[in-house]
Amino acid sequence: MGLFAFLSWFTVASAATSVEARLAAMVAEDQRLRGCSGNLSAQIAAVDRANTAEMKAIVKRHGWITISKFGALAARNAWLLVQHADHDPDFQEMRLGLMTEAYKTRNVSGTDLAYLWDRVKVNRGQFQRYGTQGRCTDKGQWEPNQLEDPD
Numbered sequence: 001m002g003l004f005a006f007l008s009w010f011t012v013a014s015a016a017t018s019v020e021a022r023l024a025a026m027v028a029e030d031q032r033l034r035g036c037s038g039n040l041s042a043q044i045a046a047v048d049r050a051n052t053a054e055m056k057a058i059v060k061r062h063g064w065i066t067i068s069k070f071g072a073l074a075a076r077n078a079w080l081l082v083q084h085a086d087h088d089p090d091f092q093e094m095r096l097g098l099m100t101e102a103y104k105t106r107n108v109s110g111t112d113l114a115y116l117w118d119r120v121k122v123n124r125g126q127f128q129r130y131g132t133q134g135r136c137t138d139k140g141q142w143e144p145n146q147l148e149d150p151d
Contacts, residue, residue, distance in 0.1 A: 019062060020070055023077035026051050030084060045087065052085040055095075064098035066107035079112040089123040096120050118145075 030051060033044050055078065058065070065078035082095045096116050102108045118128035127148040134144040 019058060019065065020074040020077075022054070022058070023065065023070075023074050023081070026054065027077045027080055030081065048084050049087060051081045052088050052091060055081050055085070056091065059095070059098070064095070064102055064108075066102050067109075068105075068107050072109075075108055076112060079108065079116060083112075083116055083119055086119070086123055089120065092116065092123065093120050 029047055033040050033047055058078075062069070065075050067075045070078075079099070082092055085091050096113075099108045099113050099116060103110060103113050114130040115132045118130050118132040121128045122133045122145050127146045128144070129148050131144040131147055134142050137143050
């Protein structure tokens, strides 16, 4: 391997490691707040907005975070941050398109894709396909939102 090839590889590997580390830190804060008791909705909303802004920059610079480029954990972390970007449904829908393309080569998780598909549809007031989005009923049971075809 020549020096130029090595430096190119090293630059790509370093960028991937940096992106992976940043995504992991963003998800750690996301999950820390969501795991706390008390009314933290304003803090969660602020973190979601900051994470969305940073995800937009990451995707603009590196493209969608795929398994082949960044690893399965980074791809999962990217999905989770987009999943929690409910304040920006256009952003979620654009990322859904990128994930749909990446899924054709199995570069994202099918489960993650299904969750985002349903989240986008529910956020747009449409029926979900996979039954991943729902709510707690007054009886304390989880109930899925309306499905495209409940059978």
